[in-house]
Amino acid sequence: MSGAGAPAIVVDHAGQSFGGRVIFEDVSFTVATGEVFVVLGGSGCGKSTLLNQMIGLLTPTKGRITVGGHDVVARVAAVRREIGVMFQSGALFGSMTLLENVMLPLVMFTDLPARARAEIARIKLAMVGLAEAVNLLPSEISGGMAKRAAIARALALDPPILFLDEPSAGLDPITGAGLDRLILDLRATLDCTFVVVTHELQSIFAIADRCVMLDRAARGMIALGEPRDLQQSSTHPTVRAFFNRDAQ
Amino acid sequence: MTAVRLEVSNEGGGTVISLAGPLTATALAPVWTRAVDAARRAGDGLAIDVAGAELVDTSGAALLLALERDHPGRIEWRGLGEKPTQLMARLRAAVPNGVTAKVPARTVTRTSVWQTFLIRVTFFGETILATLSLPGKLRFLRGGNFFRLVERAGTQAMPLVGMMGFLIGMILAFQSAIPMRQFGADIYVAALVSLSLFRELGPLLGAVILAGRTGSAFAAELGTMVVNEEVAALTTMGIDAETMLVIPRMAAAMVVMPALALGVDIAGVLGMGLVMMILGFPPSAILNQIQMATGPYDLLLGLFKAVVFGAAIGLIGCRAGLTAGGGPRAVGEAATSAVVGGIVVTILLDGLFAVIFYRLGL
Known part of the structure; x- marks a missing residue:
């Protein structure tokens, strides 16, 4: 577990290329413990690639990333004990109920009795507002509910x-705002560090303490800071266009 | 990380449950049941002391809430820090009626046998209508797709068909040569095996291979398209799935099935011939027996049956895929349904053909 005050995540000159195609290079930032940090940018800029590097699904072709004090390449198993991941689609297992989906990590990694596992899983689902949906299959719930269940x-x-x-991708504004509130609520209750990949402007302003912006044309990061500061003071045309919704 | 420690003691007539160490999901297993039992058995004066708890996460809070819920009387909390207090308040607010491990029964809506029958009849009828209206919808058919289906269902299946046919021919020849030799009739093994292959085993084995390889593939492919809403997209574009997806697959199955049956026939005869030669019969005697026992109509009857089996297996595979429910399990169930349904219907049709051919004297 990362110690208090130590950065939760350090991305140090990370780069990724596939064959000769460079997705991004020289991306560096730190995420403080307890922070809500947003990775943003237009389509194809490498947001999801960077996320996959941070969660150990992709080995950076350049640079180094540490999560919870562990190198994501050398100590990926230790990194996985420090993190939870919600994928864009939810990635819930279709043959399991929501309760069984949430219980799965408890079954795999703890020796808790079945009753305790069910009790804990029901509490987690209640925390995200799904107390009444424990017994439904992923195919029987809405997109917003699936994202909550995945959280x-x-x-x-x-x-x-x-x-x-x-x-909040693919969700209506009200449901998306509900998820933003949930993230802030969970941060306040659980003291978690959040790394959120999004390009939803409302979400960014609602939840982000700081953000990094990637750009496809620049093949790297073009901004790092608090969203309001970037909106008001950035001189980079893409950053200004993004935060002020200008068409380029 | 240190282990969780649980102590249950008596203090002035009341019970004290002390929990120390990290109250987290990975550490709680050894103490959960004992702690809950102790809370249940405790009398009115229960105190829960968590002053020694290094960390209380939501799983730890879940245990504390379980103790609170399962103890019938009042609880005195000792050493509960600000953060755990806030966390428990948050969880109490999320589950105002208290969470228990008891999960409400899941109600599953099952399709009745009658509804299943109606779905199948409707699908069959829609496919017939789509076939009849095909001349006006030829643009929905894609020739390249049809030939790819033929290649996958036919050409790629040929090695398997050849191997199975060859082995079946050998096995039949060996098994029938033993009893027939007792009557000095082992030369007739060639006639017996070739007739069995041409009229029955060729189409039947070909159908089993088609159902297992291709019927299941059709069901999985179309089932995935249903799950991904690709079929819904076709429908909203005004393209009926029967014309674009079912008819090419059914036609491909009808085209390849006689070839598969013929493959089983030829490979089976070769396998039988090898055994007969091992048993000492010259190739000319074997060929003479085959010519005497079988005629072109035996082969043609078998191939005709193969066409019908191909249509049934293609149709059943597509039906299983297009009526799949949601999720990956539905795709698996569709593939199973396609294989089982294909084999069962093939055998039923084979029985029907046996009766018809008998009545017609064929």
Whole structure:
């Protein structure tokens, strides 16, 4: 577990290329413990690639990333104990009920009795507002509910760092705002560090303490800071266009 | 990380449950049941002391709430820090009626046998209508797709068909040569095996291979398209799934099935011939027996049956895929349904053909 005050995540000159195609290079930032940090940018800029590097699904072709004090390449198993991940689609297991989905990490990684596992899983689902839906299959719930259930599954083992990939993508503004409130509520209750990949402007302003912006043309990061500061003072045309919704 | 420690003691007539160490999901297993039992058995004066708890996460809070819920009387909390107090308040607010491990029964709506029958009849009828209206919808058919289906269902299945046919021919020849030799009739093994292959085993084995390889693939492919809403997209574009997805697959199955049956026939005869030669019969005697026992109509009857089996297996595979429910399990169930349904219907049709051919004297 990352110690208090120490950065939860350090991305140090990370780069990724596939064959000769460079996705991004020289991306560096730190995420403080307890922070809600947003990775943003237009389509194809490498947001999800960077997320996959941070959660150990992709080995950076350049640079180094540490999560919870562990190198994501050398100590990926230790990193996985520190993190929970919500994928963009939710990635719930279709043959399991929501309760069974949330119980799965508890079954795999604890020796808790079945009753305790069910009790904990129901509490996690209640925390995300799904107390009444424990027995439904993923095919029987809405997109917003699926994302909430995926967050509950990511929280199953109370990891100190949570990665959320496009939590409000494809949702109506009210449901999306509800998810933003949930993220802030969970941060306040659980003291988690959140890394959120999104390009939803409202979400960014609602939840982000700081953000990093990637750009496809620049093949790297073009801004790092608090969203309001970037909106008001950035001189980079893409950053200004993004935050002020100008068409380029 | 240190282990969780649980102590249950008596203090002035009341019970004290002390929990120390990290109250987290990965550490709580050894103490959960004992702690809940102790809370249940405790009398009115229960105190829960968590001053020694290094960390209380939501799983730890879940245990504390379980103790609170299962103890019938009042609880005195000792050493509960600000953060755990806030966390428990948050969880109490999320589950105002208290969470228990008891999960409400899941109600599953099952399709009745009658509804299943109606779905199948409707699908069959829609496919017939789509076939009849095909001349006006030829643009929905894609020739390249049809030939790819033929290649996958036919050409790629040929090695398997050849191997199975060859082995079946050998096995039949060996098994029938033993009893027939007792009557000096082992030369007739060639006639017996070739007739069995042409009229029955060729189409039947070909159908089993088609159902297992291709019927299941059709069901999985179309089932995935249903789950991904691709079929819904076709429908909203005004393209009926029967014309674009079912008819090419059914036609491909009808085209390849006679070839598969013929493959089983030829490979089976070769396998039988090898055994007969091992048993000492010259190739000319074997060929003479085959010519005497079988005629072109035996082969043609078998191939005709193969076409019908191909249509049934293609149709059943597509039906299983297009009527799949949601999720990956539905795709698996569709594939199973396609294989089982294909084999069962093939055998039923084979029985029907046996009766018809008998009545017609064929």
